[in-house]
Amino acid sequence: MYYLASLITPLLSAVLETIDLVPRPDTRLEALHRFYQLLNTIVNAKVDSYLNLLEVIAYHTGQARYAAVSILATFWPKAVGHVVVSKPLPITSYSHLTGVGTKFEWLSDRPYTHQFVPWYFHNRSASQQCEDISLQNCRCCSNTISGFGLLCPFCMSAIHLDCYDYQEGSHMFQYAMANDSSRQKITMHRFSYVSPSRRDSKPEIISNQRHSFRLVNLFGLSLCFICRSPLWGCIAQGYKCSSCHHVAHLECITNSTATDIPSCNSNYFDSCHVSIDWSVLRSSFVNHYRGSFFSEEELQKRTYEEISVFYAVFWTQLQLLINGLALGSIVVSSRFGYHTSDINEFELHYVVRIYEARLTCGQLIPSPILNEYLQENHVITTQHLMMFDWSNLLYISTVIKSPYNVDKPSPAISSDLLNVYRPEVPPKPSPDIASQSFEVVPLSYMRDSLGYQLCIYTDVAARFLLSHLHHLGFFNRLDSGAILFQRGGQDEHIHCNFPIPLGLDLSTDVETLVSAVEACLSDLDLSINEVGFLLLVRKLYPDGMMSEYALQRLARGILSWIISEVSSLELACFSSLDQFFCHAG
Amino acid sequence: MQDDNLAVILRDFVAKQQVLPGVRSATDALPWPSVHDSRPALSGSMNNGGDYVASRRALLQHYGLRWLLTLHNRNKQLYAETLYDFCNEAAQNGLPPETMSSRMQNEDFRNVRSRSTHLIFSDFQLH
Numbered sequence: 001m002y003y004l005a006s007l008i009t010p011l012l013s014a015v016l017e018t019i020d021l022v023p024r025p026d027t028r029l030e031a032l033h034r035f036y037q038l039l040n041t042i043v044n045a046k047v048d049s050y051l052n053l054l055e056v057i058a059y060h061t062g063q064a065r066y067a068a069v070s071i072l073a074t075f076w077p078k079a080v081g082h083v084v085v086s087k088p089l090p091i092t093s094y095s096h097l098t099g100v101g102t103k104f105e106w107l108s109d110r111p112y113t114h115q116f117v118p119w120y121f122h123n124r125s126a127s128q129q130c131e132d133i134s135l136q137n138c139r140c141c142s143n144t145i146s147g148f149g150l151l152c153p154f155c156m157s158a159i160h161l162d163c164y165d166y167q168e169g170s171h172m173f174q175y176a177m178a179n180d181s182s183r184q185k186i187t188m189h190r191f192s193y194v195s196p197s198r199r200d201s202k203p204e205i206i207s208n209q210r211h212s213f214r215l216v217n218l219f220g221l222s223l224c225f226i227c228r229s230p231l232w233g234c235i236a237q238g239y240k241c242s243s244c245h246h247v248a249h250l251e252c253i254t255n256s257t258a259t260d261i262p263s264c265n266s267n268y269f270d271s272c273h274v275s276i277d278w279s280v281l282r283s284s285f286v287n288h289y290r291g292s293f294f295s296e297e298e299l300q301k302r303t304y305e306e307i308s309v310f311y312a313v314f315w316t317q318l319q320l321l322i323n324g325l326a327l328g329s330i331v332v333s334s335r336f337g338y339h340t341s342d343i344n345e346f347e348l349h350y351v352v353r354i355y356e357a358r359l360t361c362g363q364l365i366p367s368p369i370l371n372e373y374l375q376e377n378h379v380i381t382t383q384h385l386m387m388f389d390w391s392n393l394l395y396i397s398t399v400i401k402s403p404y405n406v407d408k409p410s411p412a413i414s415s416d417l418l419n420v421y422r423p424e425v426p427p428k429p430s431p432d433i434a435s436q437s438f439e440v441v442p443l444s445y446m447r448d449s450l451g452y453q454l455c456i457y458t459d460v461a462a463r464f465l466l467s468h469l470h471h472l473g474f475f476n477r478l479d480s481g482a483i484l485f486q487r488g489g490q491d492e493h494i495h496c497n498f499p500i501p502l503g504l505d506l507s508t509d510v511e512t513l514v515s516a517v518e519a520c521l522s523d524l525d526l527s528i529n530e531v532g533f534l535l536l537v538r539k540l541y542p543d544g545m546m547s548e549y550a551l552q553r554l555a556r557g558i559l560s561w562i563i564s565e566v567s568s569l570e571l572a573c574f575s576s577l578d579q580f581f582c583h584a585g
Numbered sequence: 586m587q588d589d590n591l592a593v594i595l596r597d598f599v600a601k602q603q604v605l606p607g608v609r610s611a612t613d614a615l616p617w618p619s620v621h622d623s624r625p626a627l628s629g630s631m632n633n634g635g636d637y638v639a640s641r642r643a644l645l646q647h648y649g650l651r652w653l654l655t656l657h658n659r660n661k662q663l664y665a666e667t668l669y670d671f672c673n674e675a676a677q678n679g680l681p682p683e684t685m686s687s688r689m690q691n692e693d694f695r696n697v698r699s700r701s702t703h704l705i706f707s708d709f710q711l712h
């Protein structure tokens with residue numbers, strides 16, 4: 001099997017150097033058909049075939065590189081990302097080429113499609129700004145984003161919610177008041193569709209009563225138009241009909257009878273579909289998050305990582321509630337009337353304050369693994385938001401795919417005890433523990449890794465964190481499922497892979513990744529340049545854990561790309577500067 | 586190694602009125618939000634390489650400067666050393682083969698020169 005696998009890269013490079021994937025009038029379709037058959041066989045049989053494509057990108061000709069990048073972007077779009085500046089890459093699929101099978105109009109017309117997620121843009125003090133400042137600039141208005149905003153993790157574009165007038169992500173419609181049909185009100189939905197796992201596949205669409213429902217991320221709390229309950233959650237809260245734009249729970253769509261679901265565009269919508277009583281809102285929230293509440297005593301036992309996860313989830317949920325009230329997608333009623341802005345606080349507000357106080361008290365001690373990251377990056381724990389720090393999330397992804405030693409107990413992390421630590425004895429190397437990161441692991445392994453290495457002992461916190469990482473594209477389900485955890489499913493047997501290595505991986509493939517970035521930046525084609533930059537920003541983000549050699553090498557790649565526009569006059573300028581600094585000592 | 590430089594662009598593509606590699610054309614979909622400093626090349630009409638340079642500028646703004654700024658914020662010493670060593674080597678040994686000396690429009694020349702000079706001096710002023 002090893003010898004067979006070693007043939008893949010030379011085979012792909014030989015084919016991609018000779019075959020033209022862009023259809024032309026003289027293109028032989030049968031040759032392309034055989035090529036795509038071979039490609040699909042390789043991708044289906046070898047789960048890490050993206051590594052072979054990465055080698056072609058890094059070490060082979062420009063034509064082969066262009067084809068390999070296109071294939072990578074077609075089969076693993078969430079690992080590569082999508083371009084926003086340059087010309088979109090072609091979709092490398094035979095059915096797309098010939099138009100046979102599924103319809104691709106919506107795909108081929110939207111190559112720059114974003115998948116925005118709610119994000120916390122945290123402004124630290126000037127002395128603690130290890131975060132990329134420019135990441136917090138809104139791509140629309142260029143002003144700094146502070147607090148709640150939107151991030152597309154597949155192109156690293158950040159947007160203010162108020163600047164989000166994306167036509168595919170905003171919809172405003174009128175509705176009549178139930179008790180007075182002459183009074184009209186307006187509600188606004190701001191959302192982002194969840195992209196499919198492959199560029200050549202159409203998204204999952206659920207049809208019911210002439211509705212066409214697609215999975216969405218909602219940026220304002222909304223009510224399900226079937227059961228009238230809130231769509232709680234921070235990501236992938238529900239499904240939206242692309243025709244009438246109403247949203248619903250997946251369970252309501254699949255379990256309701258035909259009489260429960262109003263037909264699409266049947267003008268049934270009124271204020272009853274937007275309003276909810278405050279007490280019902282409160283009980284609905286408690287019911288949805290019942291596994292995340294702890295007593296005072298239990299809260300004291302929660303680790304720094306668990307508190308970080310819970311704070312991120314509840315802070316985001318509170319922001320979505322505030323956004324929903326402001327946008328009119330939810331109206332809270334009480335005995336005092338209807339409220340579209342300030343409402344009486346309930347458990348959501350309380351837990352946000354509790355977790356924020358716990359996180360900033362300075363008494364929580366991170367796990368040794370996370371503490372190493374924080375120290376190398378000079379980050380203060382009380383000012384750190386683990387769930388919204390891209391390089392931290394890269395590090396966590398590296399940790400959960402790496403081997404670990406279960407025999408080594410985690411040191412006590414409570415600051416209430418006077419702990420005396422003995423000098424650590426280096427563990428004896430075990431021949432059973434692999435030294436390289438894994439490419440495919442079951443969810444149960446990732447869950448256990450979070451517990452052993454990052455001290456995340458609560459199942460609920462682990463699910464939140466893993467769902468967050470999956471949604472941001474750090475790993476995929478092997479079966480290409482859009483949602484990581486299915487209700488009632490056997491989640492522990494779900495296998496996931498990590499397409500494209502990460503800069504902190506314990507793997508020789510990192511060298512291939514760095515070489516691929518260098519090769520992309522040296523290419524003439526701007527689309528290839530942009531893919532190189534996407535890999536650089538999304539997989540090789542500057543981090544204190546990275547070696548100086550790697551950082552220097554990547555920086556030199558960027559500088560070479562910049563300087564390639566410089567004329568010979570700049571050479572003379574640099575020479576003069578060199579002489580100046582030499583004389584200045 | 587192929588000549589990946591602007592001179593090749595000007596000679597092989599602009600002169601022959603071929604489609605610039607990787608430059609978004611007017612027939613392509615429009616990204617959201619639109620990037621203010623990049624413009625799509627007009628399909629079938631004369632292009633002068635400025636579209637290519639403008640797109641490169643947008644790539645630098647969106648990705649390159651971010652990455653370098655983050656490296657600078659995390660490790661100023663390493664950033665300054667890397668930048669200085671690169672420029673010093675380029676001055677002593679000449680630019681890598683993929684770089685070039687070209688005839689550029691005066692406005693582009695001034696913009697690139699001011700940007701590259703700022704890269705050098707902004708850091709040494711801190712020390």
